[in-house]
Amino acid sequence: MSKLQGFEFWRQTLKEARFVVAPMVDQSELAWRLLSRRHGAQLCYTPMFHAQVFVRDSNYRRENLYNEVCEEDRPLITQFCANDPEVFVQAALLAQDYCDAIDLNLGCPQMIAKRGHYGVFLQDEWELLEKMVRLANEKLSVPITCKIRVFKDIEKTVHYAQMLEKAGCQLLTVHGRTKDQKGAMTGIASWEHIKAVRKAVGIPVFANGNIQHLSDVERCIQETGVQGVMSAEGNLHNPALFEGRSPPVWEMAEEYLEVVKQHPPCTLSFVRAHLFKLWHHTLQIHQDLREDLAKVKTLEGLADVSKQLRLRCQEIARGKGVEEKGSGLPLPHWICQPYVRPASKTVCQKRALEDSDRTADTLSKNKQKKRSRNPNKNFCPEQKPKYIKCDQCGNPKGNKCVFNLCRGCCKKKAYKEVADCPITLGSVTTVNVLS
Template structure:
């Protein structure tokens, strides 16, 4: 059967999917994908997999794909990060029998992607990307897709998308942010960029960014003309404030247009995990997201959730949170409104808007650093908020610099000196001086003089080896031969 391409691939293989769950590292595992599919998701991606590790490590393949598939989890696209055409194709060949397409990650903006030279940090290397997509398109039995970020310039973004299409990309997901827009500096995703790409290419396009409810999905499709909308963990945005929010991870029923009680989805997810186990770190992370707003109210249970070491323990904390929420519901006065800016009460699934940078921070702080401001706010002990949290975990450790013992400094370099050093130096400086002067420093365990004397004494007892006694590090056959190699 010939390989389907473009719109035929989207309509027949992917079933014309409009509601898509993004690839999320350690967050879009099988159990979460199945939960999302039960509540309106029509297409899911695996977490981003590292192509080079996937090729060389059989356990990595087994744990991240081969044991992470089931008949209900289709259609499915496997995403890889890679920067070498041969390695990318080798990994894709090992994965293609377990999925419906292979996606190349060209959108990850994180520092780990910069260090590994993949993701959004390849977007200027068009020759390399062309060769990767072209080779994969020729060798694979399933289509190749790409997930990209935009350039600041719309016309360059359009040319970028056209280049990928020409190389063999059969479906393009466009995250409407640049690689610099991440974390608290994310801002709003540009649907104008996405709309321009959709008009310029003849393959299906998915939009990513500014999606926090079903109405946003419909509005995005109408405004941009895309075939589908992807919801991730860091995409949705409140347009008025330009602050990044959380979509699918806080409400997996987003594509149903529902905002159910948190415990309903938490219990369903934990039941799926019993059938399809995954690392405890994934489960804990999902529960932190689902219960995010409630954990701001019942913070003692947040500590419990962080400490538990078993799936049963996590489930117990989730049940305790459910009971607390039900008590809050009973105590809620008629006509009361949610606190703060939340659209619903804390026990309802809803987006989480992360705080962005305060525009007036620099002016109000008088140019002082964030750490300096934290130390001022740290209370009577002068500790920053971060150090106060560490002190709670390590109550016997001293974090206040004023309470720590003061160390005497080395006379030469300023490092802490040895307490019993005969030269009042640190070990490094002491070693150099002791060698130069053929001296001992018991405080640092350096015995150059003693070793030299032992060497000369031993030579004096050996027939044919007696020489005129010479001292100093340059003595022939003496000290320099005995200990010189130790200093090389």
């Protein structure tokens, strides 16, 4: 029997899924997927897996997919990042028996994706992408799907989507943001781009971006004509988003912890990250418990901190507790609700260097942590000692180097010229003996 394609795949295998949980690295693991399904999600994706590692490492396969096989967890799409057609297909062949489709990640905008040359950083290499999708479509027994980001130009985005469809993509998820819309510059996703893609292709399309409430889902479907809507951050802050409910945070946190216990093993860092997301607004106020949540090293410890947060919030809700300060949120901070990013600036400016009279509060979080470990460390650039630069690479030169070079450049010079430099004398002696 030939595999289902396009709309038949969406109707029969995915059961016309409209409410979709996004692939999220270290966050869309089995326990979270099951929780989301209990509260309205109709389709889930695995976290993004690295195709090359998946092929090479049996432990990676077992820990990230094989151990998570669960009858309740269907339909399920497994996502990979890859930049080599053969490696991508090898990984997909190893995963296809454990899911309903294979997704190629063409949307990750993070620096790790840039360094690894995958995700959205492949979006200009159409010949490579066409080959990857076409080969997967030919070799796999399950459909191949893609998740993309848009170009600034709508017409180019449409041609991009059409190229992937022609290559064999059977379902397309369009995140309505560009490669540069991330972090502080995230901004608003363009539903106009998504609408244009939907009109131009003959395969199902999911929309991603600007989803914070169930009303956003319904409005997005109406405005763009897509078959389904995918949520990432909205789902992390409120797993009941697709039910149209905003339950107390502790209700979702306790249910999630129960699912984790029922489906071990679950990496502790995943659980901690979910609790930080769920309790995000409350932890801005109760900073002491934020520190506790970061430090505890057991599942029981995480559950205990969550319980303490619940008790504090319930006291305040009953009027018996004292709120430390106003949250400025539309709902009480203990109710599941979206995190709204601060408005991005049109120009991204670097933070000014710290002045000598600044306090630790103005330092970055990373530097504050370093200062807590080493209170005497100097963070003022003006008071730091000035170093003479290496003549070749610009790094600080070695204190004893007669060539005005850093340790690395000095070693190379001493090796080539068989010269005696105090800083590399031991190395040169070794080289001379071996030669």
